[in-house]
Amino acid sequence: ILWESSVHASAQKTELDFAAVLATDFEFDDPNDLIPIIDVAAQQYSNLVIIAKSLSERAIGLINYVNQQPKPFRLVAIKLPGDRTQQHLMLEEIEVVTGGRALRQDAGDTCSSIALNNFGRAKKVWVKDDFFCVEETDETKDERRTNYILQLQKQFDEASPQNKEPIRQRIGRLMGASATIYVGGVNDRHIKDQKETIKRYISIIRSAYQS
Secondary structure, three states: OEEEEEEEEEOOOOOEEEEEEEEEEEEEEEEEHHHHHHHOOOOOOOOEEEEOOOOEEEEHHHHHHOOOOOOOOEEEEEOOOHHHHHHHHHHHHHHHHHHHEOOHHHHOOHHHHHOOHHHHHEEEEEEEEOOOOOOOOHHHHOHHHHHHHHHHHHHHHHHHHHHHHHHHHHHHHOOOOOOOOOOOOOOOHHHHHHHHHHHHHHHHHHHHHHO
């Protein structure tokens, strides 16, 4: 499952196998807030992905410090999108895909209340620049995701034409039907034109598939 976002403290592609995944809308300013999360995750996992609203430079410094230690524990932090609605939807999707329970400010969750059942699980996670991808574990392939997709399908059927595309993208992502297309060109204008052409082709293909 591929999401678009930004990665903290990781400029190159990073892959983590059998990782714990913690999703939250917290803003980590004090690096000490990360310590209970790391301690609990390390009880059962050697890799951890934290998806959060934001992390301060000091928090990122702690992440770098952890990754430099001899003990085989790796930590990657990913930033949620800036839009509040998109943040909420991404937290929902990550819960469905990984089987965890996100920490939310409006639910009164705190870092000190973290438990193992807050962590989702992923067979593999890779992160690079503006994207991160989660490969499900067998345990998370259950009716939870199927029911969620059916709810989205109902929303899609009832949505107005101008609101269908974001729902279509979410359904495709959760069904593992996402694809990344890299577009090149001789200059910025050429690249922009190429992107628009590809978007038209995709729209035509989708229309033909649904007819």
